[in-house]
Amino acid sequence: MTALPERTDKKLGLVIDLDTCVGCHACVVACKGWNTENYGAPLSDQHAYGATPSGTFLNRVHAYEVQPDRGPAQTVHFPKSCLHCDDAPCVTVCPTGASYKRVEDGIVLVNEDDCIGCGLCAWACPYGARELDRAAGVMKKCTLCVDRIYNENLPEEDRTPACVRTCPAGARHFGDLGDPDSAVSQLVMDREGVDLMPELVTKPVNKYLPPRPKDDLDQIDVLSPFLQPVAEPAKGIAGWLDRVLEKI
Amino acid sequence: MHPAPSVIVFTTLSGLGFGLLTFLGLGLPAVTGWVAFVFYLVAYLFAVGGLVASTFHLGNPKNAPKAFTQWRTSWLSREAICAVAALVLMGLFALGAVFFGGGWQPLGYIGALMSLATVFTTSMIYAQLKTVPRWNHWLTSALFLSLALGGGALLAGQVWAAMVLLVLAGGMQLAAWAGGDKRFRQRGHTLETATMLPGGTVRQFEPPHTGSNYLLDEMVYVVGRKHARKLRIIAMLLMVVVPVLVLFFTVDASAALTHLAVLVAVLSHLVGVACARWLFFAEAEHVVGLYYGKR
Numbered sequence: 001m002t003a004l005p006e007r008t009d010k011k012l013g014l015v016i017d018l019d020t021c022v023g024c025h026a027c028v029v030a031c032k033g034w035n036t037e038n039y040g041a042p043l044s045d046q047h048a049y050g051a052t053p054s055g056t057f058l059n060r061v062h063a064y065e066v067q068p069d070r071g072p073a074q075t076v077h078f079p080k081s082c083l084h085c086d087d088a089p090c091v092t093v094c095p096t097g098a099s100y101k102r103v104e105d106g107i108v109l110v111n112e113d114d115c116i117g118c119g120l121c122a123w124a125c126p127y128g129a130r131e132l133d134r135a136a137g138v139m140k141k142c143t144l145c146v147d148r149i150y151n152e153n154l155p156e157e158d159r160t161p162a163c164v165r166t167c168p169a170g171a172r173h174f175g176d177l178g179d180p181d182s183a184v185s186q187l188v189m190d191r192e193g194v195d196l197m198p199e200l201v202t203k204p205v206n207k208y209l210p211p212r213p214k215d216d217l218d219q220i221d222v223l224s225p226f227l228q229p230v231a232e233p234a235k236g237i238a239g240w241l242d243r244v245l246e247k248i
Numbered sequence: 249m250h251p252a253p254s255v256i257v258f259t260t261l262s263g264l265g266f267g268l269l270t271f272l273g274l275g276l277p278a279v280t281g282w283v284a285f286v287f288y289l290v291a292y293l294f295a296v297g298g299l300v301a302s303t304f305h306l307g308n309p310k311n312a313p314k315a316f317t318q319w320r321t322s323w324l325s326r327e328a329i330c331a332v333a334a335l336v337l338m339g340l341f342a343l344g345a346v347f348f349g350g351g352w353q354p355l356g357y358i359g360a361l362m363s364l365a366t367v368f369t370t371s372m373i374y375a376q377l378k379t380v381p382r383w384n385h386w387l388t389s390a391l392f393l394s395l396a397l398g399g400g401a402l403l404a405g406q407v408w409a410a411m412v413l414l415v416l417a418g419g420m421q422l423a424a425w426a427g428g429d430k431r432f433r434q435r436g437h438t439l440e441t442a443t444m445l446p447g448g449t450v451r452q453f454e455p456p457h458t459g460s461n462y463l464l465d466e467m468v469y470v471v472g473r474k475h476a477r478k479l480r481i482i483a484m485l486l487m488v489v490v491p492v493l494v495l496f497f498t499v500d501a502s503a504a505l506t507h508l509a510v511l512v513a514v515l516s517h518l519v520g521v522a523c524a525r526w527l528f529f530a531e532a533e534h535v536v537g538l539y540y541g542k543r
Contacts, residue, residue: 002318018445028456053459060456062539064439068448075453076445080539089378095324096314114314117307119466120324123249126379128536131462137307194444197535199436200378210446 002094004087008106011178012144013084013205014164015187019212020171023063023077027163027172031059031081031142034162039147040112044135056133058082058142059163066211076211079172081163082129082142083196083204084108090121090130090141098139106178106205107146112138126197127204149174177205249380250469251529254304259370260522262298262331263392265291266363267400269338272345273360275353276406284345290403292335299331323376327369334362367396374528381435382428382532391420395487395521402491402514407499407506411492414517418488421524425480432533432543442538452541467534468542471527479527487520 035058036042045055059081067073084101088108091099098114099121101107110121110130117137122130130141145161148154158165164172175184184207187193193207234242268291272279279287303309316332318325337359344352371392374383398413439450491513498509537543 002321054457054461056462057457060461062452062456063454064443064445064450065453066445066448066450074447076443078443078445080456092321093324093373093376095318095322095328096311097318098311098314114311115308116311116315117309118305118315118324119307120373122463122466123377123534124379126535128463128467128539132307132466134462139307196444197437197442198444199441200535208444210444213447 002091002097002099004091004101005103008086008101008103008178010105010176011084011086011205012105012107012149012175013177013184013207014081014144014161015173015175015177015184015193015207015209016079017171017173017191017209018076018078019209020169021061021077021079022169022171023061023075024168025061026166026168027079028057028059028061030162030166032057034145034148035140035143039143040110041133041136041138041140043140044133046134056131056140058129058131058140060128071214071216074211074214079163080127080129080196081206082108082144083127083202083206084142084144086203086205087201089124089126089200089202093120093124095120107144108141109143109146110139110141112136115139126200126202144174177207249529249532249534250466251526252305254301256522256525256529258298258302259392260298260518260525261294261301262370263367263396263521264399264403264518265294265296265298266331266334266366267396267398268403269295269334269363269400270360270397271400271404271406271409273338273341273356273358273363275356276404276409278350280345280350282346284342284350287404288338288342288346291338294403295331295335323369323372327366327373330362330366330369334359334366337362364393364396367392379535380532381431381437381535383528385424385427385431387420387424387427391417391424394420398488399514399517399521402495402510402517405510407495407510410513411495414488414492418484421484421487428531432535437535437538437543439538439541439543442535455540463536464540464542468537468540469530470542471530476527476531479523483520483524483527485520486516487524488517490516490520 032043043056047053059079062078064076064078065073066076084106088101091101096114096116098111100109115138117132119132121139130139133140149159160174164174173184173187175182177184179185188207191209193209195204272287315325315328319329337355341352341356341359344350368389371389375388378384394417398410398417401410401413443450494509494513498506533543
């Protein structure tokens, strides 16, 4: 049923630390790998070795530049995948009931056997989290690796989403954001995690930790004021020109 | 948004078809026999032709019957149900008109209501989307309904009703363009709110992939403003101005000339609506474009 549940028992989701992410795209590759080999239709590529390669990805890493009023600009790597919103607009628009939000853990999933590939859910999502697979004709989205996190065939340390497991920088955290005492909720509290596009009130479960402000180093070499200036007064014609122009 | 031909054909044709069915259901004109057969044939060709076209953009059409199940939340599901209900009810009403001399009027009224409801549900598929500020307004529904009624009146030969309704639809279109051009900005969606990055002006440094993707192809269609303005003028002329003028100057003409005038008006209107519908999609800006530095 495409009606959203009143509440979910858990709110499983990701916390993404924009201060730590180095933009290596390992999460993108791990996600594509796991989700191509496991649950549902594989994530296809089109013209992978041609002039216009494209493909289905459930996680993409953008890069932005933040230019403050003063001082140097800062580059921020920005991974983006499904935010498993509490008020997921993608779920309610689905005409077939293929899209749903799970009551037990809040994960938003697509039942590919019911999907007609109309694309309306992708239109309803502000974050670009859903992509229609061009080979299979069904809607693909982040499953929060639902086939890993409960999978008792895997060693316990692997029972997290593939992107979290692979992140070499520790920029991705997985847990229950509905439990205020969980490690991820504490992290969000400490670092003042934010919702993306809050004006659309989708109530995302995933949170983003903003980059910490850069510190501003003072002059560190106490002797530098006493050094000879490197620039020397111009000589010859250039010097003459300099003096003449100075007088005008 | 990507102006997919299947969706443009669908909304244009089915809007006209269900508009005509609305008038036929109301008994305007109250036709019977062969004349009724031709009217209903035209209406069903438009309405069903449009619906068939709409299935061409589905990735997985074999699951289409399941689209009747989610009417509690989904406007697309409601549209499917309304369309089938309207076609079945008006089909029975047409049967009565063609073979039994008409007279099943209550059925026609319900059928007319369901036909209008179909156009309304179609419009709500677009109007509900907060992610596309240009569409997310009651004017979208007002525009779709007034265009369907205007075009329906035109096809039904209701000359004065057609003129009034087409002028009304033209007004709705102008209002939708004027309001729509400003709405993205008014809603305050920016790259800053999209990323929530503090401390300065945000710009895209690097896209996630060098190539294109489904999101960019489907939702980040960019149309040249110069062409858009020209196309708006063409759409408005063909959709409203030409049909209304043709009808107005042939109102008292002979029957043959009136028929010809209506044909010219219908063809002009059809091309005009298709042009306006292309703009409806091509000019619509989805907020996801912000993440790609495209808004």
